[in-house]
Amino acid sequence: MLVAAEYLPDVSAVMQQYVLPFLWKAAGAIVLWIVGGIVISGAGRIVRSAMTARGIDPTFSNYVNSALSVLLKIVLLVAILGLFGVESTSFAAILAAAGVAIGMAWSGLLANFAAGIFLVVLRPFKVGDAISGAGVTGDVREIGLFATTIDTGDNVRVFIGNNKLFSDNIVNYSANPARRLDLRAQLAHGVDPHQIVAALAARIQKIPNVAQAPAPQIGILEFNAAGTLLYVRPFCNNLHFGQVIDDTQRAIGEVTGGLPIPAPHHVEHRA
Incomplete structure (x- = not known):
């Protein structure tokens, strides 16, 4: 008991000096x-609302909001470390050293980040566009800091690294107001093709959402x-591509x- 009593003041001092x-x-x-x-x-909601009110593209708005959120969280982390006595200069030195190490180890990730900036600035496509790139075709749902999200035609969500997408050929099906459908119609021998061309032209012009300019193109491709x-x-x-192709068929x-x-005809010549 006496020994325990001797150590009680020390425990109390430790509690008051360090633990509390x-x-x-x-x-x-x-x-x-x-609170942070x-x-x-x-702050993210305010920035997003301000950019939306000014008519700024949602793709750029979302990218700026994500980058701002990451930056503010880093500032918040520095402030929290300051509560524990870690000086900002020391943290900056640590962060710089860590940045070099991370840059060497995560060079691909940083390349995706840089490519994401170029995708937003150069704007080869925006959210909602139908594109084909990096072997994937679908609708763009989000251009993130490191990856772009695409929903394919069979409703599968694909995440593509920005650097891989940016370094590949990008086909944007939504950039122009209209895109062309390529279909064929095989006629049998003895059928007047000019009469069928006129009938198809009149019928296709009645299909909903078929563009009048440029007008539908119908003609003879080959004789086989x-x-x-x-x-x-x-x-x-492009929004009506599926409906128009079905109605045209x-x-x-x-x-x-x-x-x-139509059936293949072969003419055999005998001597």
């Missing part, structure tokens, strides 16, 4: 992290063993439905 101050700092750090997170979220092969090329906005079937079935 640390607990207060930890509590302050938690409060600062929570709320402030950062509010089965008869005459026609090309059928209407134009439409149906129109071709309606116009050519009562005609003779």
Whole structure:
């Protein structure tokens, strides 16, 4: 009992000198992290609303908001470390050294970050566009700090590194007001192709969402063993691509439905 009594003042001194101050700092750090997170979220909403009110493209707005959020969280982390007595200069030195190490180890990640900046600034596409790049075709859902999110036609979400996407050929199907559909119609021998071309032109112009300018292109592609092969090329906005291609196929079937079935003909010459 006497021995325990001798150590009680020391334990009390340790509690007052080290434990309690640390607990207060930890509590302050938690409060600062929570309040700082709320402030950062509010700042992000304000920036997003301001950019939306000025008519700035959502792609650029989302990218700036993500970068701002990361920067403010780094500042918040520095402030929290300051509560524990870590000086900002020391932290900056540590951060610089860590940056060199991270830069060497995560060069690919930093390349994706740089490519994301170029994608936002150069704007080869924006959120909502239908594109093809890096072997993936679909609609762009988000251009992130390091990766671009694309939903494919079969409703699969694909994440592509910005650097891989930026270094590849990018096909933007939504950049122009209309894109061309390439279909064919095979006619049998003995069928007047000019009559069918006129009938198809009149029928396709009635299809909803078919562009009038440029006008649908219909003509003779080639003469083959089965008869005459026609090309059928209407134009439409990419948003209506699926509907127009289905309706055009149906129109071709309606116009050519009562005609003779195309079949290859071979002429044999005997001496």
